[in-house]
Amino acid sequence: MRAYLITAAAVVVSIAGSMAVAEEERIAFPAGYASKFTNYLSSDRVQNPDQTIRLFANDIAMSGAKNGKSLPEGSVLVGEIYAAKKDAEGKVIVSSLGRRVSDKLVAVAVMEKRAGWGQSLPEELRNGDWDFAIFSPKGEKLDKDINACRSCHAPLTSTDHLFSIEHIAP
Numbered sequence: 001m002r003a004y005l006i007t008a009a010a011v012v013v014s015i016a017g018s019m020a021v022a023e024e025e026r027i028a029f030p031a032g033y034a035s036k037f038t039n040y041l042s043s044d045r046v047q048n049p050d051q052t053i054r055l056f057a058n059d060i061a062m063s064g065a066k067n068g069k070s071l072p073e074g075s076v077l078v079g080e081i082y083a084a085k086k087d088a089e090g091k092v093i094v095s096s097l098g099r100r101v102s103d104k105l106v107a108v109a110v111m112e113k114r115a116g117w118g119q120s121l122p123e124e125l126r127n128g129d130w131d132f133a134i135f136s137p138k139g140e141k142l143d144k145d146i147n148a149c150r151s152c153h154a155p156l157t158s159t160d161h162l163f164s165i166e167h168i169a170p
Ligand code: HEC
Pocket: 044, 045, 046, 047, 053, 055, 077, 078, 079, 109, 110, 111, 132, 133, 134, 144, 145, 146, 148, 149, 150, 152, 153, 161, 162, 163, 164, 165
């Protein structure tokens, strides 16, 4: 009976542990990123036809990138996600440059890399030691499924799980 109770307690502890990972408690909002980080790319979003994105990287990422292959521990990347401007019929406006026009900032997506962060995750959700978080423009954590972030970036093993690494380290 005693052994059974100890096992049950161990199971509860390990479930609590994986929930903490799922809730991505470990990434704090990178306050002040807009002035402290480098805005390395601004673009229409590739997979979201009515959004644009502005990408920022901290100094560790900017100075430590290795030939477009990987970024060092301590790197923080921010994606400011904007709704694209629409006309009266709700169609996305395209500028004379053929690009969308940023309207409202809707969310702030963050990736941060710290030693050991990937260890507890299964292969299909592991992004090296990167992890993900998403915040409101004011810095409140949004209640989104972080595993969706992980599984879309996970297959990019040759670019350190990043879509835009060539723009950080040309
Ligand atoms: C279905 C695929 C997909 C999902 C899901 C996804 N991303 Fe991305 N992510 C992209 C693509 C594509 C880019 C390149 C820029 C763009 O078009 O938005 C990107 C770029 C980024 C970047 C800039 C670094 C890089 O990889 O270029 C960050 C930071 C980021 N995403 C965070 C997140 C977070 C946080 C989530 C979950 C809330 C998330 N992503 C979910 C596809 C995805």
